[in-house]
Amino acid sequence: MSKTDIISFENVNKTFETDEGQNEVLSGVNLKIEQGKIFGIIGYSGAGKSTLIRCINGLELPTSGSVKYLDTVVNELSEKGLIDLRSEISMIFQQFNLMPQRTIAENVALPIKYKKIGKKQTAAKVDELLSLVGLSDKADAYPNSLSGGQKQRVAIARALINDPKVLLCDEATSALDPETTDSILEILKELNQKLNITVVVVTHEMKVIEQICEDVAVLHNGRIVETGNVYDVFSHPKEEITKRFVKTTTNLNVSKGLYQALGLPEGHRLIRVTYNNENTIDPVISLVSRKYNVDISILLGDIKLIQGKLIGGLIISVEGNEDDIENAYKELKLNIGIEVEVINDVE
Template identity: 55%
Template sequence: MASSELVKFQHVSKSFKTSKKKEHEVLKDVNLVIRKGKIFGIIGYSGAGKSTLIRCINGIEDTTQGKVFFEDKEINQLSKKSLRQVRGQIGMIFQQFNLMPARTIAENVALPIRYSKLGKQKIKEKVKKMLELVGLPEKANAYPSSLSGGQKQRVAIARALINDPKILLCDEATSALDPQTTQSILELLKKLNKSLGITLVIVTHEMQVVEDICDEIAVLNKGKIVEQGDVYSIFVNPQAELTKRFINTTSKLNISDSLLNTINLTEEQRLVKITYISDEAVVPLISIISLKFKIKANIIVGDIKILRGKPLGGLIIVLDGESAQVTDTLKYLKEQKNIQVEVYQNGRFL
């Protein structure tokens, strides 16, 4: 493995036997690399194989075919003792917080190192440090029942970090939380990634989570990776239909039938969608084409945001002018390398 690689899947497949003794293939020839210090997202619908995939990283699930590496160690080939040692470097949090209700927050956080060789004072110091890290130092002596959902997840994160892992696996960790709490947990994870240099693997079915936090992404569909790459490239130029559907859930660059019915295009007018597809600086396109071609460009929908420091989104506009002006404007727009231009025809943008 390259020095920057922390986790590597090579042609990994995983099957389970059903009650009828048939093979159900959950993962199919998965190849991916998770690099050190990155936040890597794995997105897919329920049943896509996401949870099974990350459980192959820490050896909870064994592979049917292929190899999984953690650093230079092949997980499938490790002895039980060696696997335990590797798992000590892999933290994990879940949708359900799995806190022990009869133990205090400090005791819950300490559980993974309770039977370690560390002395009581050292354990106490580590627990205090972890609770400070997740913003709950005052909750050490409280019990889980007194905490909100977001606070419980923070405790689960503290517990997962107590062994100073190199990677944290997050399996739908925000799915049970409200939007505001979800955002606070994502901000915490980003802070931990930067301050500790820890690698994060985020399993989710929400593209907004990917947009908010991830550096790289793999899209999983029925056990197969249909698309993967850096988040910006995937958002501006998705190839798989599933990826496009996920991205549409985060985009406001759409036009409803009711709004479309109010526009009433004339024969000369054109409804045009302009989408940014590169990280070049946003130029004042509307002003440029209005002045250059003496044409009216009315903005119907606008959704431009900054993703990882680069422009994402675009505009839906109506070009209004004489036929030649509209044609020349469209030709000019389509020549620009940093945008994609689609014209509304036959009920959709083409």
């Protein structure tokens, strides 16, 4: 079966006019999102993530280039066209955006309030959606009495009332604690699998990408610097920024305080090695240690499963005489697929 791109960006640029002059926020963005996928866009604050995702449903318009939803060019739609589009492409946000004066059931029904849909039919749909997100007992409650996680569930139910084909999530879990985040991510996965909704998530957290996304794009300073299958991108990161994200997920970081507390001997070399499914590290470490007569202490190790495959690493201290250390380091570097980095300059 051939795969359909449900969303595509062609050479999209976006510039905001500000008092300080022009601010180019998206530069030459090309992107294809396949129907039925959970697609992640990861980047640090200010990278342009919200601007990018808002171009998908026409909340922002590109300065040049085009954004397509199937065969529709989003940036050429009329106001009416955009309203229709937004019932097919709905959105949830970090801050939930619920109406405090309305009950949960009324909040969920809000997007269809002015459509000619009977009361009974609306009520049935609201019930069905509240049950789907596990909040059947909250229909008559008000948003203020709900936790953050529950509010986001309501927002999800509201986003589904028009049976959308695409759900856009702009930092939907960033205001939530880790456990609540997990439960919201589970719901997004379920919607994708059960209802075949294409989900686009924007985040600065690797956890979100790891847990639910199949494909990812790394956005840095308004440019997509890497894109592809999540495991492929993060097991062989090419760009510095992607490597930084991998480091956050594998927890292979040594703080200055920790480094000092370790009290390592004079002349040691502190090395971070990272590896993936195809290249494991253990035999290499003991081999190098024997061959070059260096002592290797393993200070920190971590391993992650991404889409069922390994990404992991170690922080080691290599100790011995200077030439031996250098030779051991060189040999470690010869191992294809294993990334080796000296990190003595701990910040």
